[in-house]
Amino acid sequence: MAAKIKKGDNVVVLTGKDKGRTGKVMQVLPTxxxxxxxxxxxxxxxxxxxxxxxxxxxxxxxxxxHLSNVAIVDANGKxxxxxxxxxxxxxxxxxxxxxxxx
Numbered sequence: 001m002a003a004k005i006k007k008g009d010n011v012v013v014l015t016g017k018d019k020g021r022t023g024k025v026m027q028v029l030p031t032x033x034x035x036x037x038x039x040x041x042x043x044x045x046x047x048x049x050x051x052x053x054x055x056x057x058x059x060x061x062x063x064x065x066h067l068s069n070v071a072i073v074d075a076n077g078k079x080x081x082x083x084x085x086x087x088x089x090x091x092x093x094x095x096x097x098x099x100x101x102x
Contacts, residue, residue: 002084002091002093003028003030004067004072004082004093005025005028005035005067005070005072005082006025006028007025007026007027007028008024008025009024009025009072009102010022010023010024010025010072010073011023011024011025011035011037011070011071011072011073012070012071012072012073012078012079013037013040013041013065013069013070014068014069014070014071014079015069016041016065016069017041018040018041021039021040022073023037023038023039023040024037024038025037025038026038026062027064029064032064033066033067033068034064034065034066034067035064035065035066035067035070036062036063036064036065037062037065037070038062039062040062040065041062041063041064041065042060042061042062042063043060043061043062043063044058044059044060045058045059045060045061046058046059047059072095072102074095074097074098074100075095075098075100076097076098078097080095080096080097080098081095081096081097082094082095082096082102083095083096087101
């Protein structure tokens with residue numbers, strides 16, 4: 001099955017503490033059905049000092065979200081579902097709300 005959400009897509013969060021926030025997809029974890037979005041779902045990680053990071057301390061980083069909790073943003077800035085169609089000899093993704101190719 002082709003991926004409906006890919007790295008670099010702009011998405012909006014549909015549920016949870018960050019509902020309504022948008023961001024760019026940094027990483028997709030297809031085996032776990034999860035996605036990491038830039039600046040969304042921030043968590044604190046307590047790290048001990050190492051040679052690579054002698055300071056240690058509390059670090060802020062993005063945690064993953066389930067794929068069902070995000071949707072692609074269309075040209076109008078609203079959440080949309082993704083469909084597939086064949087144009088010529090290529091399979092492309094398109095926004096179901098506007099029909100535009102993503």
